[in-house]
Each structure stands twice: as C-alpha cells, then as structure tokens.
Amino acid sequence: MKVPEESQGIGAALLPILEKLPVLSRYAKTRGWYYVISWLHRVTGIGLVIALMVHMVTLWSWQTPNVYYTGMNIPARPFFVFLAWILSLFVSFHALNGGRLILYELFGMRGDETMIRWTFGLSAAYAAMVGLLVILKNQRMSAFFFWLMMFFAGAVTAYVVDSRTARGRHSLFWKLQRISGSFLFITMPAYLLFAYLNPGLADGAQTVVVRLQNAFVRVVTLALAVSALYHAGYGLFSIMADYASSRTLRAGVTALIAVVIAVLTVLAFRLILSV
C-alpha cells in the first residue's frame, strides 16, 4: 500500500502550514487540500451573499442625498475600511477559485496545483492592490472607460464559458451559474476596485446619480446586480441541496431562496432605474 500522505505538489509546500491550524489540519489530512479549499469557497460565498444583501439594503435606505451624505461617514471609519479590505480578499479568492473550478470542469485543465498557487498568489496581489488604493486615496478613472473595459472582458469570458457548456446536456440553471460566475469573475473584483479608484466620488450622492444616469453604466450595473443575485441564489440552493434530503424541505427552502432573490432583484432594478 502506498503511504497515504502528501509528499509533493501543493501539499509539500502548504501542508506544514495547515498542520499548525487546529481545524483545517484535520481536514487537510483526512480529505485533502482541495476539500479545505472547497469549504473556503463556500464560506467566502456565503460571506459575499451577506455582504451583497447588506450593500443593497443599505443603498436602498440611503436614497435621499442628506441620508446618503450622513450614511457615507460610516464606511469611512477605520473598522469598516478594514472590513471592506477583507471583503476584497473574499471577492478575489472566490472569483479566482471559481475560475479554477470552471477551467477544471469545463476546459479539462487538470493542472490544479499550479492553478491553486495562482489563486492564492493573485488573491494576495489583488488585496494588496486594493490596500494600496485605500491608502493612496487619490486615484481617478473615467467611469465609462473603466466599465467599458470591464464589461467587455466580462462578456467575452461569459461567452467563452457559454459556448463550452453548450456541449453537455446540463440544466439551464447549472449553465447560468457557470456563465454568471465567469462574468462576475471579471466584473465583481472590478466593482470593488472602482470604489477605491474614485474614493471621493462615492462620497457625493450627486456624483453617483450623474454616473448612473449614463445609460451604459446603468446597463452594466444592472447586469452586475442580476448576475450576482442569480449566482448567489443558485450557490445557496446548491449548498442546501447537499443536505436537504426531504423533498418538502428542499422545495420549501428553494422557494424561500427564490423569493429573497426576486425581492432583491426588484430592489436592485428600482434602485438603479430610479436614479
């Protein structure tokens, strides 16, 4: 029998670090590194769903300029700046690991160990870049130009994944999860980055209003919101479906998720179109 231990690849480099962590070490040893990463994908995904809900409900409640102006003092506090930076780590890890899974599952790329290194490396690089912009606070970029580039890149990525999923007889919901994920792979880190590229702009309600009155930016924001909400909804359904063996429970929770996502989608449309 082959001694079942991680003797090469990512295990050789990262397992000694994991072994020092009390909970992760057990799972890294008994289920493997990718299992731990899958759980991290779930945890960051749930964290992002919560962040998305808080973000949307907060913006919904800050619709008048005075409330918006007062409210924007809260995320400027150091603790919330730190939380937002943590969020950038969640976004980059979830996006890059999702990208790795799509490459593995749909494009036959089995060089997972290399992709994991890139996932962690690029996540750290992205978080460092966001951190730098948070500290500098003086970078500016045209909203139209930025979103034109990002939307184009996101749409092309989504198209490539869409053409790939057409090969199998997958369910439409599953396909849409991969397609929305590939679109968000580009646009969600971009959304977070944009807030720090134009830190002054987010403070003024009037500037946000002017930006969203641009038809293209409005379409992009809507596409981003719809993709994020669909991806969040299917992600939650997918986790629930692993555990709920009762048909009634599964149908009930599915309906609940669908209603919450539908309400948030309506909220997003009203929020973006009312500007």
Add this chain to the structure above:
Amino acid sequence: MTKTYSLTLTIKRYDPDRSARWFQTYRLDSGPILRFVDLFRRINVEQDATLAWASSCEHAQCGSCSVNVNGRPMLACELLVENAVTLFGTTVFKIAPVSVAPVIRDLVVDWEKAYERVHRAKPYLIKPKELPPGMTEHRISPQELARYEEATRCINCFCCAEACISGNRTFIGPNAAMAGIVRMMDSREKEKEERLDLLYSEEGIYRCHTSKACSHVCPKQIDVAHFIALAKEGAF
C-alpha cells in the same frame, strides 16, 4: 529489532438490541506491519469478543472493511500500523463506521443499502453492441482502454462517498457516478441516454463540487474527480 507501538484505539460502538451508542477505548502493543483488521482481531481474542467489525477478502479487493480512522475513510485491511502512525503522527486512533449506510453493529454497516446507489448506476453493459461480422469478441484498442482503465480498478469501498463534501444524503456518490461514466466510455455500450438521465439529474453530477476528496482518499489511487469532470465537460 522490530519497533513496537503502544496504540490506543477508541472505537465507536453500537448495540442495536439496546439502541446504545458509545465510545470504547482499547490499548494494545503492536508491531509495525500489523494491519488494522489484525488489531480488531486481537481485540476480539484478547480483550473484547463483542466488538463487531467486517472484512472479507482482506486484500483490498472487496471494500467491506472501510472504516473512518481519525476521520479519514480507509480500508482497515491494508492500513498498516506504521503507515497510520506516519500519516496521522500519533499512536492514538479514533475509529468509526462509515456513514454511507446504516450501522448494523459497531463497525459493521449494511453494505446492501450502500450498494443500492451503485445498482442504480447499472455498472454493466445495458445494451451491448452487436459483434462485428466474423468476430467472436469485441476488441478494444490499448489507447481506448487507457482512457478509462484506471476507473475499472474501483472496488466500491465507498471511501470516496464517505469523504465527499456533498455528503451522501442527496448525491448518488462519486463511485456510482463513475460506474456510469466508465460504461459510457466503453465502446461496447450502446445505451447512453439512461445513464445520462441519472448523471444530469439533481442527484447526479450537480451535487459534485470538485472538492476532490474522492481522489484524495481512494485506496486504489483512482482520480475519481477527473472522471466526474469529464461528464461536466460534456465528453459523452
């Protein structure tokens, strides 16, 4: 001189007559190349005749001795004491039955229940192709066989299903899914629709999240995740 290990085995027990569950600790000294089934046998002989466990071939071919050792599903018949000590870095082991099927007693589970999933995947040729004219057998080229030969090593020990991040409540399981996939890769099989219906159902590949725990724990070193990914890729 042969090294001796002082082992502590904490085993999850279940008595169906009293519906009682508890952990029981056994201490024993062992040489390095005793297997865990040998340890169970020694416990029966030397300490506790009531401990129930299962094994059949004891050559890693039947899969009936799968148990969780310190949370990792493994075959007790091929796990040597020295390998276990190396792997877990301890001489203290917690042993529990696998959860893929109801426990009958102690470490013995109802394998028939677990096998129901594999039966549903029909691990045989449903509709074999007709023999080519003048031939008495089908011929498969070595190149063609190489694509799926690895998967034919599966012994249905259910270690993969036990380790899977999706659990085993709603997923048919990695081994059952692979059993269907490997038959679709077999050029002798004509029936694909029935297999695809199961694979692309909510209990099929959509429950797989590519955590690759199946490949990690497989005692036969089969890259189970690779075969499931082929179905996601639309290779059939």
